[in-house]
Amino acid sequence: MALDDASVGTVPWTIKGELILNCNCTVFCPCVVSLGKHAPTEGYCQAWSGVRIDEGQYGDTDLSGLNVGLMLEIPGLMARGNWKAAAYIDERASEAAYEGLVNIFSGKARGTTGLFGVLVSEFLGAERAPVIFETEGKARRLMVGKKIQGEVVPVEGHKGEDIVVTNTEYWMGPDITVATATKGRVRAFGRVWDFDGRSAEICQIDWKGPR
Template structure:
């Protein structure tokens, strides 16, 4: 029997591309490949009877070409605060075993380098998002200011982590990850964030 689940919250991504990331338009990354950190904060969620409220999850990945073409190498980080049941639920959803949009995202992964349990922080502030994984990995991003101080947004993009939502265009203050061969220590690179809502199966 398939488990019914639902979650909603905030997501961010920060990567090595310069300027606006072309991956959301199905184009090649600006550096030839794209190394990125993606994080989700689940404001409200459940997997069957297992509550997932206020948990975080993150992925570090490398895409050898356009992200939509797959063959990613990825490290999955599960929230250390989660119980064993919650970690299993998060692993099922974001590992692509439970259906919904995460199944499509997981199908892009060619090699899982590791699955780790770490302290994961996700700060949501006006115009800023900050993902931390353990003591040494982070994506700290600020929204780009548009006309009249409004957000710069991307709508109806063909490659979406959070379908149905407009992306806020941001820039990294810091993008750091040094683990399992995925190396980043950059700033002033492409970043995006938006709400998300996933349902399965």
């Protein structure tokens, strides 16, 4: 059953899982430590992201096992807003789960992703799609048909251990694994992006709302 607009920002929700992101920054994204106060390395941000939901609820609706793909375009400083965003929702989602995920990723559901409602000036849309999130060894892959095809791997640090930026106030989560894209291709909404070799992030997420 569809929720009326007035109730959307009052529904309790949770998402636990993993997020991967690849952007056009040539070195690790400065937004993580500057919290959006430092410009992206190219002066603007173009990015794709994937979310694997291991456990999740939107009200009484189970979101566990679903995947979401995102496309983001930010003209300058992240904190100044004017973002454009689009979402691809797992085609396996029930109608209630689809609505819940659209509300979460558009910011309408408030909580952790509520900042999208403030920063995104143009939500390009949401659509159902085959969203595949795979892990093989340390590599993570996101495939949304021919629209997003990406793979990210952690950057090795001392003794081969992953480099992790810990204890941040970054909105996605406090611990961000520094990664790079072995493939980063977007062909969607008139965008043609290739970010192979560019900055990437891996983050364990524990999000909730509406507060």
